[in-house]
Amino acid sequence: MWQWLYKLGSPRYFYDMTTVFLPWLRGVTYFLLIVGLVWGLGFAPPDYQMKDNYRIIYIHVPTALGAMWVYAMMAAMAAMHMIWNLKLADMVAKSCAWVGASYCAVGLVTGSFWGKPTWGVYWIWDAKLTAMLILFFIYIGVIALRSAFDSETSGSKAASVLTLVGVVNLPIIYYAAQWWNTLHQPPSDLGGSATGANPPEIWIPVFFTGFGLIGLVFLLVILRTRNEILWRERRAQWVQDLVQGEPRRA
C-alpha cells in the first residue's frame, strides 16, 4: 500500500500509469457525456413549468458542484505538497486550479442563462451565486499568484499556502453570504424539488452528464498534469527518449 503510494508520487510512474488507463477514462467520459447530453437535450420531456429552460441543469448543476469539489481536491494536493514536498501533488494542484476555475466560470455563465428566463434577471446577489463568484475569485488569485513567481518552486509553495488559507476561509465566506443574503432578500428557490416531483426521464440524464463531467474533471486534470510532467522533467532522460525516440501509445 505505502509502496504503491510512494510509486504514485513519482511523476514518471504517474505518466506511465495514466498512459495505460487514459483511453478507458476518455471512452467512459465521452460515452456518459454524449448519452447524457443527447438524452437530456434532445429526448427528455419539457418541464411543465419551466418548459425547455430547465435543460441547462444538465450542464449547470454538475459544473457548479464540480467547481467546489475540485477546490477540495486542489487543497488536499496543496496540503500533500506542503507536508511531504510531493512534486506530483503540486502539478495536480496546478491543473486543478485551471479546471476548477473553468468549471466555476461555466457554472456561473450557465446559471445566468438559466436565471434570465426563470427569475427574469441574469444576475441576482443570491447567497449561492455570490459564494460561487467568490470561489471563482479565489481560483483566479491562486492562478495569478503562481504565475507571478519566476521560480517554479517558490510559486508552487506560495500557491499551496494560498489554497490552504482559502480552504479555511471558504466555509466562512459561504455562511457570511448566506447571512448577508437573508438580511437583504429572501433566498431564491433554485428550481425547487429538482428530483422529487420530476419524472425519471428528466433526472436520469442528470446522472449521465454528472458522472460524465466528473470524468471530464479527471480527464482534464490528468492531461494537464501530463503536460506539466513533461515540461518540468524535460531534462530527464526518459522524457528525452519519449520525445525523440519511438512514440509510445498515447
Add this chain to the structure above:
Amino acid sequence: MSRYSLGVFGSLRATFTRELLILWRNPGDIVNPLMFFVIAVSLFPLGGDSDPAYLSGIAAGVVWVTALLAVMLSMESLFRGDYEDGSLEQLLLSPQPLYFHLLAKVAGHWLLSGLPLVLLSPLLALMLALPQDAYAPLMIGLLLGTPTLTLIGAIGMALTVGLGRGGLLLAVLVLPLSIPVLVFGAGMVQTALAGLPYTGLVALLGALLVLALSLAPLAIGAALRISIN
C-alpha cells in the same frame, strides 16, 4: 550577553517597539492610508448623489469598503522595508517563536495604521449623513474588524513581498478573503439602523478575529519563508 538572553517577552517587546518606531519615523506610511481613506470616501458623494437620504443608505458600505482598501494599501510598509534591508531574514532566523514575533509585528502595525482608521470613521460617517445611532456599531465593528483585515492582508503581503511589484496582485489575493469581515461589519451597521440587536454580529466579528489571530501567523510565517527562500 544580556542582549542575547532577552527572553521571549523581551524580544517580542523589541519587535513591537521596533515596528512602532519605524512607522513613527516614516509618517507617510501612517498618513497616506488615512488620507486615502478620507479622499476615497469623499468621492462617493461627488460621483453619486449628495442627497443625505441616499448617502446614509450607502454610508456603512462605503466606509467599510474604503477602510478595507486602506488597510490593504498600508500593508506595503509591514514587510517591504524589512525585506529589502534583510531584517526580515533575521526575524525568521531568531530563536524565539516566529508566531509571536509576527503577532507583535502585526499588532504594532495595526496600532498605527488600523486604529487611526477606527478613530477617523465617525468623522466620515458624519460627512455621509449616517444617523448617530449607527456610530457605535460602526466603530466597534471597525475596532474588531481592522485587526482581522490586517492579519489577512499580512498573509497576502508575505506571499507577494518577494515579487517586488505586488500591489495589484495583493488586491486580487486579499480582497476575496476579506469578504466575511466586510459582510458582518457593514451588516452590523445596517442591523443597528434597522433597530435590531447587533450583539450577535459583534460576537461573530470577534470570533473571526480570534480565528485570524490563531491561524494567520502560521500562514504568514510559511509565506515569509517562501518569499525569503
